[in-house]
Amino acid sequence: MSLIRLEGVTRSVPLPDAPALTILNGVDLTVDVGDHVSIVGRSGSGKSTLLNMLGLLDSPTTGEMYFDDAPVASLSSAVRDRTRGRDVGFIFQQFNLLAGRTALENVTTPLLYSTGREFWKRSTIAAEMLDRVGLGSRMTTMPEKLSGGEQQRVAIARALVRRPRLILADEPTGALDVETGETVMALLDDVARNSGAALVTITHDPNVAALADRHYRLERGTLTLVTEELVR
Amino acid sequence: MNRVLPALVGAIAEAWAELRIHRTRVLLSLIGVAVAVCALTTVVGLGAVAEQSQRETTERNSGRPATLSLNAYDPVSGATPTVAQLRDAYSTALERYDIQYSSFTAYTNLRVQFAGGVRDVQSIATDVDYGTMRRVQMLEGRWFGEDDRNRLAPAMIVNSSFLRELGLPGLTGNPTVLLPAAQDTTAVLIGVTPDQYDGEPPAAYILIDAYERVLGPGSLDQSFPSFETWVPPEIADQLTERLRGDLAAALPGDMQVDVNRQDYAQFGEDPFLPLKLLVGGVAALVLLLGALGLVNISLVTVRQRIREIGVRRSFGATAGRVFFAVMMESIVATFAAGVIGVLAAVAIVKSPWVTDFLGQGVTELPPFPVSAAILGLGASLAVGALAGLLPALVAVRVKVIDAIRY
Ligand SMILES: Nc1ncnc2c1ncn2[C@@H]1O[C@H](COP(=O)(O)OP(=O)(O)OP(=O)(O)O)[C@@H](O)[C@H]1O
Ligand SMILES: [Mg+2]
Numbered sequence: 001m002s003l004i005r006l007e008g009v010t011r012s013v014p015l016p017d018a019p020a021l022t023i024l025n026g027v028d029l030t031v032d033v034g035d036h037v038s039i040v041g042r043s044g045s046g047k048s049t050l051l052n053m054l055g056l057l058d059s060p061t062t063g064e065m066y067f068d069d070a071p072v073a074s075l076s077s078a079v080r081d082r083t084r085g086r087d088v089g090f091i092f093q094q095f096n097l098l099a100g101r102t103a104l105e106n107v108t109t110p111l112l113y114s115t116g117r118e119f120w121k122r123s124t125i126a127a128e129m130l131d132r133v134g135l136g137s138r139m140t141t142m143p144e145k146l147s148g149g150e151q152q153r154v155a156i157a158r159a160l161v162r163r164p165r166l167i168l169a170d171e172p173t174g175a176l177d178v179e180t181g182e183t184v185m186a187l188l189d190d191v192a193r194n195s196g197a198a199l200v201t202i203t204h205d206p207n208v209a210a211l212a213d214r215h216y217r218l219e220r221g222t223l224t225l226v227t228e229e230l231v232r
Numbered sequence: 233m234n235r236v237l238p239a240l241v242g243a244i245a246e247a248w249a250e251l252r253i254h255r256t257r258v259l260l261s262l263i264g265v266a267v268a269v270c271a272l273t274t275v276v277g278l279g280a281v282a283e284q285s286q287r288e289t290t291e292r293n294s295g296r297p298a299t300l301s302l303n304a305y306d307p308v309s310g311a312t313p314t315v316a317q318l319r320d321a322y323s324t325a326l327e328r329y330d331i332q333y334s335s336f337t338a339y340t341n342l343r344v345q346f347a348g349g350v351r352d353v354q355s356i357a358t359d360v361d362y363g364t365m366r367r368v369q370m371l372e373g374r375w376f377g378e379d380d381r382n383r384l385a386p387a388m389i390v391n392s393s394f395l396r397e398l399g400l401p402g403l404t405g406n407p408t409v410l411l412p413a414a415q416d417t418t419a420v421l422i423g424v425t426p427d428q429y430d431g432e433p434p435a436a437y438i439l440i441d442a443y444e445r446v447l448g449p450g451s452l453d454q455s456f457p458s459f460e461t462w463v464p465p466e467i468a469d470q471l472t473e474r475l476r477g478d479l480a481a482a483l484p485g486d487m488q489v490d491v492n493r494q495d496y497a498q499f500g501e502d503p504f505l506p507l508k509l510l511v512g513g514v515a516a517l518v519l520l521l522g523a524l525g526l527v528n529i530s531l532v533t534v535r536q537r538i539r540e541i542g543v544r545r546s547f548g549a550t551a552g553r554v555f556f557a558v559m560m561e562s563i564v565a566t567f568a569a570g571v572i573g574v575l576a577a578v579a580i581v582k583s584p585w586v587t588d589f590l591g592q593g594v595t596e597l598p599p600f601p602v603s604a605a606i607l608g609l610g611a612s613l614a615v616g617a618l619a620g621l622l623p624a625l626v627a628v629r630v631k632v633i634d635a636i637r638y
Pocket of ligand 2 (some may be wrong): 047
């Protein structure tokens with residue numbers, strides 16, 4: 001059973017006064033629990049579009065997409081939202097932390113959309129998660145007062161706090177210097193492995209890509225698997 | 233469902249956090265709402281208090297809706313029936329139509345022994361029901377009860393001025409007063425009413441039964457006592473016709489019976505309606521302006537928060553949840569402003585300055601009307617929902633992908 005599966009997926013957007021723009025073209029991709037996948041590609045090649053699709057934020061124009069073997073097209077938007085909240089964790093290049101809220105409140109946010117123990121014990125759970133990314137002493141600090149690396153660690157804690165089965169990182173080290181980027185990426189790779197979640201990382205950085213087990217290249221909307229040698 | 237409670241609590245928690253973060257902005261925008269709610273509640277509260285006190289004054293003078301007054305006379309000779317004849321005729325009719333409240337009332341004079349000599353005191357000889365029918369207010373003591381009709385020493389209720397004239401500070405010690413007549417009688421004072429105006433001369437109430445015992449049977453026949461009944465307004469018209477016929481038949485001779493409605497509500501429409509409409513209209517306008525300001529500010533804010541909304545959606549917030557949370561922010565905020573506005577309104581209406589002005593020293597003012605407070609809170613909730621609707625719709629339509637793109 002696959003976690004998420006794309007079969008011949010295309011994504012195109014209509015443009016005014018021009019033929020439709022095809023962003024993704026015949027993409028086949030299967031991600032299983034525990035997979036670590038990297039995707040590289042030029043700017044504008046469709047990487048973010050693909051990642052949004054994996055996170056159920058976008059839908060294919062044609063082709064099939066399955067989440068837990070269920071066709072995504074058949075899910076209502078509310079079910080998609082809840083599935084995303086439960087099973088998917090996003091990490092963005094610009095961190096996208098909520099301003100004016102402490103690190104702890106930021107990590108608590110996804111738990112607000114949960115139920116049961118996760119909801120009622122959200123502060124405790126979020127605090128534990130922040131501790132795991134090494135920010136146990138910065139709980140009440142506002143994101144603006146944190147360094148880039150620290151902010152991305154808060155974002156990682158936020159993405160992982162609901163123990164998602166799929167972590168989607170869109171250039172997670174893009175806004176960090178090389179050294180900080182490596183530490184943050186090592187941390188992300190580590191927590192993902194510990195929780196057994198699948199990790200899909202979009203990156204420009206070969207060192208970051210090297211941490212993954214499987215490597216893809218996206219070129220003008222076409223996804224191809226690349227071998228170890230080619231990445232180097 | 234175990235999803236509902238977390239969703240509700242979560243949305244309120246989110247709304248609260250959002251309000252806390254933007255407290256300055258929220259506070260500023262809410263001042264308008266609080267002021268508007270305060271204005272609305274104050275005018276409605278003042279209106280209700282004023283209306284109530286005016287209504288009570290009116291009812292004291294002409295009866296509560298519907299009060300029917302009955303008079304009988306011989307159109308040829310102009311003779312009137314005796315009190316005893318009237319009582320007989322009326323009591324049959326009252327029983328037949330199951331009328332609960334009725335009273336004979338005669339305006340007459342009583343001779344009273346004061347320290348400075350014997351004086352005539354304006355008196356109302358009436359029945360037990362009169363107290364309820366005319367909302368007679370007691371300063372001290374009580375109104376007549378059924379038991380008072382047969383007591384040996386007649387009970388009397390007097391005004392403050394009467395009591396002062398007697399040189400008494402109050403009712404302690406069961407004060408009595410001498411009523412000189414063919415046979416002197418000692419009356420017991422059981423209650424005190426406030427003076428109707430400054431400098432009102434001494435006045436008294438006495439039960440008809442007692443009056444006739446003091447001054448002899450038939451002593452009221454020459455003071456043309458009027459008979460009043462207090463009936464449900466719905467049946468007043470019907471009853472008027474019936475009573476007219478029944479009473480004419482029951483009285484001896486060829487008596488003509490007039491039955492007239494005399495309370496203020498007899499003209500059908502509420503005499504306070506224009507005032508109410510004016511006050512309500514102004515208040516609604518003020519509130520509308522407050523709401524517009526709020527909509528404006530919420531719309532600007534929600535546009536600034538598109539990225540935040542996108543981030544929340546990417547972490548599992550459904551569209552419904554986002555709508556609810558944004559709406560909730562507005563409602564929680566305006567409700568808080570509404571509570572403050574209502575409290576301020578109560579403080580204003582109950583302030584000594586306003587109370588003095590409204591009360592004019594005569595009556596005790598009714599408490600702050602609950603309906604006005606509920607109206608104020610309801611209006612603040614409605615304004616919150618209304619002002620939250622537009623931003624919430626904008627928030628729901630945020631395209632997540634565009635919102636989180638950089
Ligand atoms: N809704 C849309 N309407 C029009 N064009 C779009 C839309 N969404 C994406 N595109 C275009 O599709 C292409 C792919 O966009 P996408 O964001 O996936 O690229 P990317 O690979 O993530 O690029 P980058 O590395 O710069 O982030 C871009 O040329 C973009 O302008
Ligand atoms: Mg991108």
